[in-house]
Structure formats: structure tokens, C-alpha cells
Amino acid sequence: MKLKTWKELPAGAVITEPGSARNFKTGSWRSYRPRWIEENCIQCLFCWVYCPDMSIVTKEGKMTGIDYDFCKGCGICALECPGKKGQKALVMEEEGK
Amino acid sequence: MGKKIGITGNEAIANAMRIANPDVCGAFPITPATEIMQRFCTFVSNGEVKTETVLAESEHSAMSACIGASAAGGRVATATAAQGLALMWEMLFIASGLRLPIVMGVANRALSAPLNIHGDHSDGMGARDCGWIHLYCEDAQEGYDNMLQAFRIGEHKDLRLPVMVGIDGFITSHSIQTAEYLDDDVARKFVGEYQQTLPALLDIKNPVSMGALILTDYYHEYRKAHEQVMMRVFKVVEDIGKEFEKISGRPYGLFESYRLEDAEVAIVVMSSAAGTTKEVVDEYRAKGIKAGLLKPRLYRPFPYTQIAEALKHVKAIAVLDRADCWGGSYGPLFTDITGALYGLDKKPVLINKIYGLGGRDYMPDQAEYTFNELIDLAKGGKVKAVKEYIGVRE
Numbered sequence: 253m254k255l256k257t258w259k260e261l262p263a264g265a266v267i268t269e270p271g272s273a274r275n276f277k278t279g280s281w282r283s284y285r286p287r288w289i290e291e292n293c294i295q296c297l298f299c300w301v302y303c304p305d306m307s308i309v310t311k312e313g314k315m316t317g318i319d320y321d322f323c324k325g326c327g328i329c330a331l332e333c334p335g336k337k338g339q340k341a342l343v344m345e346e347e348g349k
Numbered sequence: 350m351g352k353k354i355g356i357t358g359n360e361a362i363a364n365a366m367r368i369a370n371p372d373v374c375g376a377f378p379i380t381p382a383t384e385i386m387q388r389f390c391t392f393v394s395n396g397e398v399k400t401e402t403v404l405a406e407s408e409h410s411a412m413s414a415c416i417g418a419s420a421a422g423g424r425v426a427t428a429t430a431a432q433g434l435a436l437m438w439e440m441l442f443i444a445s446g447l448r449l450p451i452v453m454g455v456a457n458r459a460l461s462a463p464l465n466i467h468g469d470h471s472d473g474m475g476a477r478d479c480g481w482i483h484l485y486c487e488d489a490q491e492g493y494d495n496m497l498q499a500f501r502i503g504e505h506k507d508l509r510l511p512v513m514v515g516i517d518g519f520i521t522s523h524s525i526q527t528a529e530y531l532d533d534d535v536a537r538k539f540v541g542e543y544q545q546t547l548p549a550l551l552d553i554k555n556p557v558s559m560g561a562l563i564l565t566d567y568y569h570e571y572r573k574a575h576e577q578v579m580m581r582v583f584k585v586v587e588d589i590g591k592e593f594e595k596i597s598g599r600p601y602g603l604f605e606s607y608r609l610e611d612a613e614v615a616i617v618v619m620s621s622a623a624g625t626t627k628e629v630v631d632e633y634r635a636k637g638i639k640a641g642l643l644k645p646r647l648y649r650p651f652p653y654t655q656i657a658e659a660l661k662h663v664k665a666i667a668v669l670d671r672a673d674c675w676g677g678s679y680g681p682l683f684t685d686i687t688g689a690l691y692g693l694d695k696k697p698v699l700i701n702k703i704y705g706l707g708g709r710d711y712m713p714d715q716a717e718y719t720f721n722e723l724i725d726l727a728k729g730g731k732v733k734a735v736k737e738y739i740g741v742r743e
Contacts, residue, residue: 258570258577263509264448265571266548267558 278305282325284344286318293341299329351530358521361489361528362428362454362514363388365496367398368536369452372423372543375403375414377433380466381518382456385428408433412440412451419449420559422549424500427451430518431458434472438479444511445480445575447559448547450503451511454496457485457620457671458518459707467708468518470619470671473648474681480575482512482582483649485619487605490528492516494599495646497531497540501589506546507581515648517621517671519708535596579650586647603652605644606659608634612641614723615660617686618669619645622704622711626669629716640720645682653689660690664727665698667719671705679736698726701736715739 253275262268295315300308307323309316330342356364362385366374374393376386392398403418405411408429419425429437434455444451459469473483482502484495495514503512516522531539548557563571583603590601607627609615616626623644633640643659645651660666668687670680677684683701690696702719705711718739726732 255566256570258573261567261570261574263547263574263578264446264559265561265563265567266447267561268548268555270556 359384361493373418379433424543428454441479456522609641
């Protein structure tokens with residue numbers, strides 16, 4: 253994305269484009285990343301409910317993965333995940349390992 | 350023309366607010382500005398204005414309410430002083446950064462501790478770099494005139510900036526002085542209806558977000574943009590001053606020059622002390638001494654080049670500060686004036702006097718003392734001390 257010069261900025265840093273937070277990818281803030289283990293997932297969607305962002309991707313009412321462009325790695329999904337018979341479907345792993 | 354009346358500075362400010370009929374006033378009382386909102390609330394209660402008053406639990410909240418109302422798309426005004434202005438401090442940056450044309454009367458007062466309620470510029474000077482436009486007034490007349498112009502200046506489509514209008518606490522805010530109000534119709538026509546020229550929160554057809562996080566990629570650019578919009582203030586202030594002169598007969602520029610054109614010695618001083626100094630200028634002129642005065646009106650943005658042009662021929666200048674910058678060596682106005690004159694090849698001799706802190710009387714003998722020193726300096730005398738407290742017990 254080409255950055256604007258000071259002459260092109262809207263006065264008062266007002267944002268006029270709806271949903272423009274989508275243009276600002278925050279995934280790079282992450283130091284831990286959630287990993288989804290599909291065989292342990294019971295599709296309870298607790299992760300989707302608790303995610304403070306919108307980083308749990310769903311399709312037709314089912315969890316299908318994680319949006320790493322925006323997931324900041326807070327770990328709430330992994331904490332809330334009940335898993336299957338004590339086996340978590342979301343686990344946090346250190347980035348870069 | 351309106352008729353001459355006796356009013357306090359606070360009354361003058363409140364009356365200008367009545368003319369502007371703001372949509373919202375968020376306020377919290379503080380001496381010596383309390384009377385501004387007290388009188389204004391009377392106008393509200395009597396139905397003379399359609400303003401919604403938000404009587405907040407602190408000045409921080411009062412300014413926050415003003416910011417919300419201005420961002421929503423309304424004309425907004427308030428008033429404060431001293432600790433109240435200090436408590437607003439972080440919100441002042443938000444008002445200017447969001448480019449919200451809030452107009453605020455300030456009855457300039459000393460800051461605690463020690464607790465003091467009297468006239469002093471410490472509060473305004475503490476807020477000088479908040480990105481607001483600052484206008485300072487010599488008396489109640491200027492309070493009324495500047496407050497009316499402040500709405501036009503701040504709300505101007507090229508600016509959209511908040512404006513604070515300073516009158517000296519007690520000296521101007523509470524003294525009854527002769528002044529002249531414009532006819533209400535003339536004043537209302539001058540101020541005009543509020544025009545929202547930037548996106549507003551309550552414009553539901555064009556939704557916007559305000560107060561977004563701007564990090565290392567854009568913050569620097571936004572600050573440069575603010576620096577540049579401040580540079581547009583001078584022309585707007587001059588144009589509106591000329592327009593105001595047509596309806597009032599009272600001229601307003603970036604600053605006032607008093608017998609300065611051929612002056613060899615001059616005092617630079619703001620607000621009420623300028624009146625006392627003019628008397629002494631006249632006294633010295635009658636003795637054949639070429640004395641003059643420069644009274645800054647627009648303090649932020651500071652008209653550096655214009656002031657340099659007005660002062661460059663003077664041999665010796667004393668800058669009088671009603672505030673001090675501890676650890677900064679000199680008073681705030683002095684550093685602005687030295688900054689203005691820095692680019693000149695031949696610079697006047699400059700000295701700094703700190704006067705009138707916490708409402709200490711500024712008397713003609715202090716101006717005489719200062720002029721006598723300047724006369725000596727103009728003849729080639731040596732500077733004994735660049736900065737000196739005057740009117741202080743040694």
C-alpha cells in the first residue's frame with residue numbers, strides 16, 4: 253500500500269471509509285499463534301464467541317480455521333476451548349518455532 | 350453602533366457567547382472564570398439562547414463533553430481558568446488534533462501551589478503548544494470583540510481549530526470597565542450560523558470514525574499537517590479582523606503596535622498590562638523619548654515574521670512576561686520574541702522582565718523603571734541581567 257503524504261490526509265484523522273480496519277493487518281503483533289487441531293474440535297464455536305477480534309473463520313455455521321492476518325495471539329480461544337475428552341482443539345505455540 | 354456600558358470582562362465574554370448561541374456548552378466553574386458560565390446559564394434559563402449546557406463533574410469532563418458535541422457537529426463554547434485549564438490539558442490536544450472549533454474563554458490565573466486565584470498567564474502559557482489558537486485581550490472590550498471573532502476564526506473552513514480567548518483574571522474578568530456592545534443583529538450577522546464543513550459524527554448519511562489510532566506510519570504526517578494549518582491562521586485572523594473593524598470601528602490585527610513606528614525603546618507585553626504601559630509610553634513621548642509598545646494579540650500561532658518586521662528598527666526592547674518557565678531560563682513570551690528576531694542581521698538589545706505573578710499589581714513605576722533601563726541600553730549601556738523579576742521584594 254502506497255502511504256499518503258501529509259498533504260493528502262483528511263483533517264482531524266477522520267475515517268470516512270466503513271470497515272477500513274480490514275486494511276490494517278494486525279497479525280504481526282502476535283508472539284504466540286493458535287493452532288487448530290481439527291480432530292479434537294467438537295464445533296461448539298466457543299472460540300468464535302470469545303475471540304475479541306473476528307479471527308475465527310467460519311463457513312455454514314462451522315469453524316474452518318484462523319485468520320492470521322488479524323489474530324493477535326491473545327490465547328482466549330485456546331483457553332476457552334473445551335476440546336474433545338480433554339484434548340484441546342486450539343493450542344498456543346510460540347511464533348517462529 | 351451600540352451604546353457604551355459598564356461591564357466586567359466575564360460579562361463581555363458571556364455576552365459574546367449569547368450572540369453565538371452555541372448548541373452545547375460543557376463547563377465546570379472555577380475562579381475567576383465562574384461568572385462567564387454563571388451569566389451564560391442565565392441566558393439559557395431565560396431562553397435567550399438555545400444552548401444545551403452540560404454541567405460536568407470536572408474540567409476534564411467539561412472539555413470531553415465539548416469535544417463530543419463538536420465532533421457530533423455543533424457549535425460549542427466553554428470557559429475556564431488556571432487549574433481547570435490544566436486539568437483539561439490532555440483533552441486540549443484531542444480537540445485540536447480532531448480539528449474541532451471549540452471556543453473557550455479563559456480568565457487567565459496563576460497555577461497552584463501556592464494556591465492563588467489572581468491574574469497571571471501561567472495557565473495559558475502551559476497550554477500554548479496544544480495546537481489551539483490563542484487570542485489575548487487587554488480589557489473587557491477586547492474580550493467581547495475577540496470572543497465574537499473567535500467563532501469566525503475557529504470555524505473558518507480553512508482552519509477548523511479550537512480557539513481560547515484570554516482575559517486577565519480579576520484585573521479584566523471582574524473589573525467593571527467601559528465598553529461598547531454591537532447591536533445584537535449586527536453581531537449575530539457577523540458571527541453567522543454554524544456551518545459544519547468537515548465530516549461530523551451525527552451525519553448519519555455519511556458515517557465516519559473519529560479518534561483512530563495513528564502509529565508510526567502516519568502520526569508524523571498528521572503533525573506536519575497541523576503545523577501547516579496553523580500557518581493559515583494569520584490570514585484568517587487578519588481578514589476577520591478587517592471585517593470586524595467595518596462593523597465596529599475597532600481595528601484588529603495579529604498584534605497591536607502603539608507609537609512603535611519610530612520607537613527607539615519598546616516594551617512587548619500582553620493583555621491588561623499593555624494599558625498601563627501605554628500610559629507610560631505617552632508620558633515618555635511627552636518628554637521627547639521615542640518609546641513604543643507591541644501588544645501580541647494572536648499568541649498561537651505566533652506571528653514571528655510580522656513581529657520581527659514591526660520590531661526590527663527598535664534599539665532596545667524589554668519583553669514582559671506574566672509567567673515564567675522554570676529551568677527554561679526566560680519567560681515564554683521572551684523566547685518567542687527572541688525567536689522572532691533571531692533572523693535579523695542587526696538585532697535589538699533584548700531584556701526580559703517577569704512581572705505581576707499571582708495578581709501582583711503592575712504599576713506605571715515598573716514600566717518607567719523598564720523604560721529607563723532601555724534608554725540606557727539604547728545609548729550603548731551594558732546589559733546587567735537579561736532576565737529580572739520586577740515588582741518583587743528583594
